[in-house]
Amino acid sequence: CCLAQKSGILSSPNIIIMLMDDMGWGDLGVFGQPSKETPNLDAMAAQGMLFPNFYTANPLCSPSRAALLTGRLPVRNGFYTTNGHARNAYTPQEIVGGISKDEILLPQMLKKRGYISKIVGKWHLGHRPQYLPLEHGFDEWLGAPNCHFGPYNNSVKPNIPVYNNSEMLGRYYEEFRIDRKMGESNLTQMYLLESLDFVRRQAEAQRPFFLYWAPDATHAPVYASKGFLGKSQRGRYGDAVVELDYSVGEILSLLRSLGIDNNTFVFFTSDNGAALMSGPHQSGSNGPFLCGKETTFEGGMREPAIAWWPGHIQEGAVSFQLANVMDLFTTSLALAGVSPPDDRTIDGLDLTPVLLNNSVLDRPIFYYRGNELMAVRRGQYKAHYWTWSNSWAELKKGINFCPGQEVPGVTTHEQKEHTMMPLIFELGRDPGEKYPIRFGDKEYMDALSWISPVVEEHKSTLVPGIPQLNMCDVAVMNWAPAGCEKLGKCLKVPSSQPLKCDWPH
C-alpha cells in the first residue's frame, strides 16, 4: 500500500483501451496458453494488474462493444433483439439499426476535458451513416464498420468498406487484401502504425487522448502479416496472437520512449470468449472454462484483462475483483475527472480503488443473452436462471459452441428455465461449471439467498431500452459508403426489403 496516496492521480491521463476480437481468456501466456506466445502481454501483466475475473456484457461482438462505450448493459443501450427469446444480435451488413443518438459514448464524455479520441479497427455499432464513429464522439477512425467476412461478389453482397474518418478508403479483399488461403493480411500492421502515429501526434501536441484500439485479426477468418505467419506453435490463430502481442509491445514501448507511460492508463481485454465453433484452426482458447462465444457460460464471457499504468498501479498485482467491460467507461471518466451521465442508469463501476489500492468491491456480474438474464455471479457463486448452448437444429448443422464438453443438464440444447431453482456453481473450486451445488444443501441455500436480492433488485428496476437490432434490409448494406464516388467504388443499391432479422443463437 498505497501507490495512489503517494503519487496522487494526475489530471486527465491518456487512456488506451485495447479490445481484441474473439480472443479467449486462455490465449495469453499469463492465463495458461501452452504455446506461451505473448511475452509482451505477460510483461504488461508483470508491470501492471491482472484481472482473472473480468467479463464482457454479452458473448457477442456488437453488444459487448456497445456496452463498453456506453457503460450500460445492451438491454439498456438497445443493442439487443426482441425477435426471439435469449438471442444474441449483432450488426451484420443487413442491419437497419445501430447505436442510438440517445446513448452517450465514452469519447463524447471525454471531450469535456479536451480529449482527442480515435478508434482504430472494428466499430460494429452500425454501419449506416448516422451510426458511424465520428457521429458518436470519435475525432478519428481508421477501420471498418463490420466484420471482415468475405470476399463477396459485390452484387448479392458488397465487400466491407474500410474508412478513414468519415469516408471510405477502399474495401476488404479489394484495396485491403486478406488472403484467405494463406491467412495473410497486413491489417494488424496498418492498425498498429496508425495507432502509433496517433499517439505520437497527441504527445507532441500535449493533448490528452483516448485511443480505442480494436484490431480484429483473431476473429475468423483469422489473419497475420507475412512476417508473423508460422511464428506460433499453434498455427494461424496463434500467429495472429503473436502479431497482436507484438503490437501491444510496440505501443507500450512508444509510451515509454515518449515519456508518457506514467500518464497513460492502458487496459487490454477482449470482446467475447473464443469462438470454439471455428475451432481448431480459427479459434482461440477459453482455458479451463465451459463453452465459448455466444454462450453465457464462463467460456463465453470471461475475458483476459490487464491494466497497466506505471507509477500508479502496483507492479505484478492480481485483482480478484469481479469486473466488466462497462467498468472501462466509468473508470475512464473517473480518471479523466468527468462525472458520468446522471440522467440514466450506468452499469459500469469506477475501478480506481481497485486499480490504485487493490480494493475488492462487492458487485454482481449479469450474464445476458439477448433480452434474457441468463445468469448472475456474486462473489464466487454463479446462478444460472436459464441454460442454453444452441439448438439441436444448429448442432445438427455442425455448429457447436461447446465442442468436446457436455455437462448434463447444463450445456442444454433447449432453452431450459431454472428460474425457481437456479443451477448454482462455486467458481473458485469449479471454474469449469461442471458440478452444480446440490439443491437444498446449506451452501446452495446460502448462495441463493445471497444472490437472489441482487437479481430481484435488478429485474424490478430494469427499464429495457428500445431494441435496435430487430430489423434487417438488403438495401442498407455497404453499397455506397460516403466517399465511394471519389473512388469510383459505389455499387447499385437494391430496392428495400425490410424484414425481421433472424438470430438463431
Next chain:
Amino acid sequence: CCLAQKSGILSSPNIIIMLMDDMGWGDLGVFGQPSKETPNLDAMAAQGMLFPNFYTANPLCSPSRAALLTGRLPVRNGFYTTNGHARNAYTPQEIVGGISKDEILLPQMLKKRGYISKIVGKWHLGHRPQYLPLEHGFDEWLGAPNCHFGPYNNSVKPNIPVYNNSEMLGRYYEEFRIDRKMGESNLTQMYLLESLDFVRRQAEAQRPFFLYWAPDATHAPVYASKGFLGKSQRGRYGDAVVELDYSVGEILSLLRSLGIDNNTFVFFTSDNGAALMSGPHQSGSNGPFLCGKETTFEGGMREPAIAWWPGHIQEGAVSFQLANVMDLFTTSLALAGVSPPDDRTIDGLDLTPVLLNNSVLDRPIFYYRGNELMAVRRGQYKAHYWTWSNSWAELKKGINFCPGQEVPGVTTHEQKEHTMMPLIFELGRDPGEKYPIRFGDKEYMDALSWISPVVEEHKSTLVPGIPQLNMCDVAVMNWAPAGCEKLGKCLKVPSSQPLKCDWPH
C-alpha cells in the same frame, strides 16, 4: 545465448526434485490457474525455465515415481501389471511387490560422486522392508511408504506408518494427525522443516546432496496446516497448493541465504494429472487438457514443470521441449558427472542442452497405461493407438475421469483399439484433444508416417520387465513395520491370502 558457455557447469551441483502428488498442470498461476495462488512458483518460473510440454511416464503415482527414480518406463522397471489389459497398478498396502533390487535408482548412482540423498514425503515404491528407500540408495527418509488414506481401524487395515529412516515414528491419523473433517494437518510443515534442516546440514558439511521432496497434501484427502486453511480462492485443495507454494519459496530462499543457489539445480513437477474423479472439492485443475489422472489423455499425463538454477538457466525462459520425469534421472546424472547405467535401456534424456542453451531435441513421448502403449507424441502430433477413460461399470458407480468432457470416439468407455488407424491430434492448435485429424488427409498421412517408425522401433525392441504389481495379500500390510516394538505399535498379522490384485482402471 549462452549462459552455459559463460559459466560452465560446476561439478556436482546439489539436486532438488520437488514432486507434487496429483497436482495438475493448471494448478499453477503461470499455467493459468484463475485463483493465482502460487506467487513463489510463478517467481521460480520467472527466474528459471518453464516446460509446458512436460510429461509423466504413467498417469498414476507409483509407476510415475518408479520411472522418475530409475529413468525407465514402468513397463521396463516392473511397475506395471499383467493382470488385465491396460490397467494402471500402484502400491496399496496389500501389494506384495515393490521396486526390484535389480533396478538402479538415482541416489544409488549419485552416491558414486559422494552425494547424500534424502527423501521427504511419499515413497510409494513398495512398503515391505526390502523395498523401502534406505534399501535403494537413500541415506535418509522422513515420510510414508503409501498414500495417507484412512483412518483405518487397525483390525481390517492398519493405519499407514510414518518412517524416520528405517523405523516407524508413528502412524497417520494417530501420531500424525489428519483431520478429515476440517482438512487440517501439519504434515506439509513437517516435510518442509525436515527438508530445510537437511539442506542446512549438507551445506554446512559442504557435501553435495540430492533432496527428493515429495509432499502429498494435494492427494485426496487433501490437507493444509491451520495457518493456510481458507487462504485460497478455491477451498481446501487450493489451500494445500498455497502451502506447498509457500514451502517452495522457503526452500529456494534458504538456498539463496546459504549462498548455494548457483550450485543447486531445482526441478518442480508432479507425478500425474489432477484427480478429476475427486472433484470439485479434492481435485486440482488440468487447465485446457482432456480428462485427468488414470488416463493417457493430456490431462492425465502433462505436468506442471519448472527448472531453476540461477546463473546457469536463462531467467524467464520457456522450453517447448517434450520432456519427461524419466529425464530427471538422466539429467541429474549428467549434472553430477556420473555416466548412466550402460547395461540396460534408459528412457530418460539428458536435458542439459535444453536447460543451458534452450535446444530442442526430437524425441517421442510414450503414453503407457499399465502394459499397453496407448499413445505416442512426436512434435505436435499425438497418435492414440488405444483409447479408454474408464469402464461403464466404474462410470455407473460415479467414478468419472473426464467429468463434463466428452469427445465422441475418444473418451471411450470401452478399451477401443485404433492400432491400424490411430486417432491423431495436433496438440498446438488442439491441446484439448477435441478434433481428431481426418483419416486420409495429407496432414494425417504425414503425421502418421512421421510417428510410425518411432512406434515400430519402440515396440520391436521393447523387452518388458517382470511385472511387480500382480500379487496382493492382506498379510503384507503395514501391521508391524520396523520399530513398532519400541513404540508398542505392532499389530497382529493376519494369515497370508495371496491373490491377484484387482486393478479396475
